[in-house]
Structure formats: C-alpha cells, structure tokens
Amino acid sequence: MAPPAGSAAPRRKHKVTVVGSGNWGTTVAKLVAENTRIHSDLFEEEVQMWVYEEQVVIPSTSPHYDAAVGDAPQKLTHVINTYHENVKYLPKIALPSNVVANPSLVDAVRDASILIFNLPHEFIGNVCRQIQGRILPYARGISCIKGVTVTEDKVELICEYIGETLGIYCGALSGANIANEIANELWCETTIAYNTPPCDKRDGNGAPIDGCYAQPHLDARGQACKVPLTPVPLDYPPVSHDVLHSLFDRPYFTVTMVSDVVGVSLAGALKNIVALACGFIEGHGWNMTAKTAVMRRGMLETIQFCQDWFPETIREMTFWESAGWSDMIVSCTSARNWRYSKLAAERGVSLYDIERTELNGQKLQGISTTKEVMSFLRKRGVEDRYPLFKAVEGIVDGTFAVEDIPSLFRR
Secondary structure, three states, rough: OOOOOOOOOOOOEEEEEEOOOOOHHHHHHOOOHHHHHHOOOOOOEEEEEOOOOOOEEOOOOOOOOOOOOOOOOHHHHHHHHHHHOEEEEEEOOOOOEEEEEEHHHHHHHOOOOOOEEEEOOHHHHHHHHHHHOOOOOEEEEEEEEOOOOOOOOOEHHHHHHHHHHHOOEEEEEEEOOHHHHHHOOOOOEEEOOOOOOHHOOOOOOOOOOOHHHHHHOOOOOOEEOOOOOOOOOOOOOOOOOOHHHHOEEEOEEEEEEEHHHHHHEEEEEEEEHHHHHHHHHHOOOOHHHHHHHHHHHHHHHHHHHHHHOOOOOHHHHHOOOOOHHHHHHHHOOOOOHHHHHHHHHHHHOOHHHHHHHHHHOOOOOOHHHHHHHHHHHHHHOHHHOOOHHHHHHHHOOOOOOHHHHHHHHHO
C-alpha cells in the first residue's frame, strides 16, 4: 500500500464519538470530553455520544425538574443536552457541555476518526452492521466492551470482530474499573491495548517510517489481517499510544498503554469464570485464603488458555496490568458474578434460580462465558487441563460440589 498523501505536519484534529450511553459509556464520554478540551491541538472539542433514544420522566426531587413539564416524558437526548446529565444511566453526575447526545447512530459516527465502542456485547453486531460503510475508512477504534465471543469452533476478540466488520483497526480497553466510582472521580487505573498498525507508524517528525506501508498488520494470531487497512492521513495526528493516552488519561483515571490485545481482552472475559468460583467459595463459608487460592489457580488457567490458543502474540506481563490481576481481584471480591454466586451458595440454590428471582430476566455473564469456554475446550478434548473452569461449570450444572474444589489442588 502506498503512503497517504499529505504533509507530515498535522493540520486536522481527530473527531471522537462514543458509541453507547449506558452507565459505563456515559462515564467514558465524560472523561474523554474533559481531555478533548485540554488537548485542543489533537482533538475536536465536541464529543458525540450515540444514545439509544428513550422517554424519561424527571422526578420532582431533581434539580432539573420543570414544573411546566411536570411528569410528562421527555426524550433522553434532550435531557442530556439541556441539563448535561444522563438522568437515567448516570444520575447526579455533571457532564461536560461538549458531550453531545445524538439519537442517530449513523450521524454520530459520521466523520469520526476515533470511535469508542461502549455498549452491551450482545448489541455490537447490530451496531456494526448499521454503520458498516458509513464511517471514515481510516477511522480507528477502541472497544470498552469486556469479553470475547466463544463458540465450539473459535475464540474471537470483540475488538477484532469490530475491526474486521468495519474494515478498521480497533484496540481494547479493560481494567479494574467501576463506572460510578470513575464518574465520581475516585482514582483507579486501566489498560488500553493498541497494536499500532504499521501503516500508521511515523517517525519523530510525523513522517511515515520507510517500509511500513508494505508491512501487513498482524491479527491476534500473528497472521496478516483479513481486511487491508487504510492509513490515517498524514494531516491528522498519528493514532499512537501517546495520542490515545492523551485522550483517556485523567488525574482520577490512570492509563497504561500496551500492545497485547489478546491478554487484555481474554483477561477481561475469563475473570468472570473465576469470580463465580470465588462467590461459591465464600458462600460456602470458607475464608479469604481459600478465595485467594482459587484466584491464583484461575489466573494460571487464564494465562494457560491465552498461551494455548494465542501463542503468537500473548505477553505474560499483561496479566500484571490493571486488565489482569487488578480486574481479577475486583471481580472476585465485589462484582455481580461474585455477588450472585455467593448468594446461590448461601441459599443452597442454583445460579439459574438466582437469575430468575434476583435479576429480573438479566443473565450473568459468568455463566455464558463458562459454558462457551468449556464447549470450546471439550470439542478439542482438553477440558481436563482446565480443572477450575471445569469445576465451575459442574457447580453451575449441579454435577460438582463446592466442597470438592480443594481436591483440584491435590492433582
């Protein structure tokens, strides 16, 4: 591929769009909008946020209550743009005025050179289909969607699914992050995995590096990407680790940049299996030392899974980042998979019973991840190499007892 035309000195600025406006999506829109104001040399100040349009009623206790409107439903986008607060998904958090809620997905992503995907993973396929062919060909993405898609036949990173569907490169953000805490500016850290495509690499003067355009970008398995990438034009700042750090890093949100999208993506998914195990352990009445033993074994199996199926690109040091051990600890001590598996063990009922009685039809991500991963391993005849993952599936299905977990450590 030939180098893109244009001067080595950037003249245009990156337009940023956040695709998704739930609790986590709105939080990310808040922090990146704070940074687009600060780094006006790199980014356009306005941050578009795609909002699935809903009708909301502002309660009389809200400072935004308008007696003239009363209890009449209002469009969520109107409320966000008028009062700078997502009253449904992130109430009581002031948003920067440069966050613009847009009910049109296609309009929100138009001309955006950086797309941040932040919505439930089950919706990403439909969203990508709607914007396919309607974005800049040289746009770059960051997926804040934890998890992977696992079938009997393959393991697919969500960021790579986005990239291949849209014909762009997409990295991944994951870490020990709780949206409400970040929105309230309580300090934490995160990890962004972004393996800069060769066609985007530049020297210290902003000029393309000799020979890079001839090099294919490699996917998570170290093979040439299925979709050829269009380089970011030279009149934009490079989408590099430094530029992405400037977009996401805040005094209350410390960002570490890595290139290992496999480790960041899979750690964010497999930790849900371990969180279920820790909930079962604690609900059974065992103590923190038992939980730490299970967490250690769970991390070993997580690293083993990555090394077994993505040996070309995995970096073991990634698991020492926030996306690794930190996220594992938070998930196994306070997150919903841990909380509800603990409740199931305490009550002596199945997780399916807990889903039915406590979650109002919602599903626990840990259950589906466990089932998908074990189906993948079983088809290859290697499920016995992952005894903790196998035990969690057994506990969920009622074929393995929590009190039998210590036997795994004696094999």
